[in-house]
Amino acid sequence: MKRVRRTGGNQPAGNLDSFLDTLTNTVGVMIFVLLFVTLAAADATVIVHTPLHEYTDKEAIFFEVRGDRIARLRTEAGDSAYSQLLRGLPRLNWYNFNVVLRRIYDFSADAGNHEVSVAGSVTSGNLGLRYRMKPEAGDTGRVVRRPSSELQRALADADTSRQFVAFLVHSDGLELFREARKQANKRGFQTGWEPIQNDADGVVFSSQGRSVGVQ
DSSP: OOOOOOOTTOHHHHHHHHHHHHHHHHHHHHHHHHHHHHHHHTTOOOBOOOTTOEEOOSEEEEEEEETTEEEEOOHHHHHHHHHHHHHHSOOOOSSSHHHHHHHHHTOEEEOSSEEEEEEEETTTTEEEEEEEEOTTOSEEGGGTTSTTSHHHHHHHHSOTTTEEEEEEEEGGGHHHHHHHHHHHHHTTOOEEEEEEOTTOOSEEEESSOOBOEEO
């Protein structure tokens, strides 16, 4: 950008030039961040740090345990719906920036056991998908041993050589978690878990990578 020569007699022009430089740089950074997040979000994966965990390259099968209910958390449903939203966004320009942001922030989807929405901020680059467990999702602790339960069906369809079970556990679900982990271990699965605060507003899966482990 061509700069205005500053002299002692044209201070207002100098201030305007500085303001325009700042505005251009700020908007440019915002657009760059939006484009980066948009491209990265289609392959969004979760960052999960489990206590005393060891790294594994196996695929995680996620279950959320809350109170006396355990429900499978399927990120592929949210990822697919979000990718579809991104593909339908108009080409970004100076005039539709706020419109594009609004469509991203208004995103919602149904992932079976969970409601999905956007979490974080586009302009900060910290963006992910929030999964809120439905009140009646999944199974109660009384049925986790039954072959018809969601946990047992998922374990029956999974492969111990390439998958492990990752539990996202609220503090009021520890008893049920221990039973569910026992069932997974009996079938030969490695397991990991992540403690979740009871008052947490859902579970957020980030676009910044995956770090999961087993205990």
